Amino acid sequence: MKTDLGKNKNHYSLPSTVTLATEEKEEIMNGSSFILEELLMHKSDNNKVSIRNNSLTLSATEKLERIKNHIHGIMTTLGLDMTDDSLRDTPLRVAKMYLNETFSGLDTANEPKLTLFNNDYQYTQMLLVKDITIHSTCEHHLVPFYGKAHIAYFSSGKVIGLSKLNRVAKYFSSRPQVQERLTVEISNALKQALGTEDIAIVIEANHLCVSSRGAQDANSSTTTAEYSGKFLNYDIRNEFLSHLKK
Numbered sequence: 001m002k003t004d005l006g007k008n009k010n011h012y013s014l015p016s017t018v019t020l021a022t023e024e025k026e027e028i029m030n031g032s033s034f035i036l037e038e039l040l041m042h043k044s045d046n047n048k049v050s051i052r053n054n055s056l057t058l059s060a061t062e063k064l065e066r067i068k069n070h071i072h073g074i075m076t077t078l079g080l081d082m083t084d085d086s087l088r089d090t091p092l093r094v095a096k097m098y099l100n101e102t103f104s105g106l107d108t109a110n111e112p113k114l115t116l117f118n119n120d121y122q123y124t125q126m127l128l129v130k131d132i133t134i135h136s137t138c139e140h141h142l143v144p145f146y147g148k149a150h151i152a153y154f155s156s157g158k159v160i161g162l163s164k165l166n167r168v169a170k171y172f173s174s175r176p177q178v179q180e181r182l183t184v185e186i187s188n189a190l191k192q193a194l195g196t197e198d199i200a201i202v203i204e205a206n207h208l209c210v211s212s213r214g215a216q217d218a219n220s221s222t223t224t225a226e227y228s229g230k231f232l233n234y235d236i237r238n239e240f241l242s243h244l245k246k
């Protein structure tokens with residue numbers, strides 16, 4: 001079967017036409033846990049990565065087989081001897097890596113389950129998790145970009161397990177990405193999960209498409225930030241940024 005990724009202009013990932021009724025939102029927010037994409041898929045969001053609708057209907061085995069064959073085709077076209085012991089299993093290895101690791105965030109089955117807790121200890125100050133490791137893939141060159149994310153929020157009454165911030169960052173990083181969209185996706189997901197606009201996120205990353213090719217500048221890095229709610233206040237934003245300097 002022919003695959004014409006480039007010709008399909010269907011931007012969208014998941015159906016965005018359905019809207020959640022207020023009761024449904026409340027049901028989700030009041031539950032102790034819910035699935036991120038359950039909320040995100042109902043939200044009109046032009047920032048999302050482009051995914052063909054029919055890719056969702058392929059089984060994991062079909063995807064593995066197709067990707068393996070495509071990688072084999074690329075390597076053969078480049079002139080590599082695919083009977084070589086060292087290369088023979090590379091197409092399957094790459095296909096597994098793409099599906100299970102590098103691009104696992106395209107599969108909604110891998111969405112992190114976010115468990116919320118009541119803010120019983122009445123903590124009202126900023127909570128910051130910094131130096132969250134980010135490994136993602138530039139969607140323009142399919143080479144890695146990597147770095148750190150720093151995420152802060154103020155509780156609106158619910159708090160989240162700290163490691164879940166890392167898991168949300170990892171989930172959205174495990175897609176072909178641009179750093180700007182990754183920043184906004186993480187922010188939007190946490191706003192919905194935590195029921196607050198009071199979120200700040202900064203991502204600092206090095207892009208191999210800049211350092212190892214093209215401009216070949218190994219020293220430059222890229223910083224993106226998304227501030228909302230209380231973090232639009234100058235003093236609060238500065239408090240957040242001062243923590244990052246330590």
Ligand SMILES: [Zn+2]
Pocket residue numbers: 138139140141142207209210
């Ligand atoms: Zn790039």
